[in-house]
Amino acid sequence: MKSRCRLIEPDCSTLSVRQQCGLLAVSRSSLYYQPKEEKSENLEMMRIMDKHLLIHPSEGVVSMVYLMTGLGFIVGPKRIRRLFRLMGRQTIYRRKNLTKMGLREYKRPYLLRNLQINRSDQVWVTDITYVPMAKGFMYLTAVMDVYSRKILAWGLSNSQDAEWCRQVVEEAIHRYGKPEIINSDQGSQYTSSIWIQYLQKEGIQVSMDGKGRALDNVWIERFWKSIKYDYIYLNPCDDGFELAEGLQNHIEYYNQKVHHTTERKPNDRYRKIPFKKAA
Numbered sequence: 001m002k003s004r005c006r007l008i009e010p011d012c013s014t015l016s017v018r019q020q021c022g023l024l025a026v027s028r029s030s031l032y033y034q035p036k037e038e039k040s041e042n043l044e045m046m047r048i049m050d051k052h053l054l055i056h057p058s059e060g061v062v063s064m065v066y067l068m069t070g071l072g073f074i075v076g077p078k079r080i081r082r083l084f085r086l087m088g089r090q091t092i093y094r095r096k097n098l099t100k101m102g103l104r105e106y107k108r109p110y111l112l113r114n115l116q117i118n119r120s121d122q123v124w125v126t127d128i129t130y131v132p133m134a135k136g137f138m139y140l141t142a143v144m145d146v147y148s149r150k151i152l153a154w155g156l157s158n159s160q161d162a163e164w165c166r167q168v169v170e171e172a173i174h175r176y177g178k179p180e181i182i183n184s185d186q187g188s189q190y191t192s193s194i195w196i197q198y199l200q201k202e203g204i205q206v207s208m209d210g211k212g213r214a215l216d217n218v219w220i221e222r223f224w225k226s227i228k229y230d231y232i233y234l235n236p237c238d239d240g241f242e243l244a245e246g247l248q249n250h251i252e253y254y255n256q257k258v259h260h261t262t263e264r265k266p267n268d269r270y271r272k273i274p275f276k277k278a279a
Contacts, residue, residue, distance in 0.1 A: 047132045087130040106191040111207035124179040134236040143172040150266035162194040183207040
């Protein structure tokens, strides 16, 4: 079966790219990107670290040095830090005050502690994860409704810029309307003017995980573990089109299967007719 992304016609005179993507349930952000290339040894190390960190998310550079040298790789902290940056993983260590000041304006408190989440669109969560491929890697972002665990929108990119994250959330809002709260980590994409000003303009409360607290966003972390072990690690893809098609199929399956945490299918539990903007 051909990838749905291959059916998009950028120069179509009757339907915009947004409308075509909506009809095919394809994220616009997955259309324009190719995998990033890296040395084969580094790609193998990144795959190993990615699997390990899904299970042990609090481990940092020193632990990875011990892990990789134990597996026979010749590696030091400087190389691990570089690979962490490529993977979009931030290690917790002291930084200069000027760096902290640059982010402080856009940091927001964690609003979900002790919050009773009892309805759809009360809380959405979003995050970015590294996706290993046969000859490179990409990044995947997704937006999840916490109450139902439904994946509302997702996108692929070969970079982690804030505008890409904003576009994927915009697609979720275009399809389903606005949530009351959106929670993310404190990554540079989310502590940016592009992200904060867009959500404020939409009247959405902004929540952020505590620094170094991976479990504050445990719902989407479980989804990353599921999609990586059930699909990504088993099916290393050669290009973005193949990856996008596989992810689309797996996410459709994920949204219609019964989860032990909710005992219902996300599509059924969400119980909301997709929101349609006025013409």
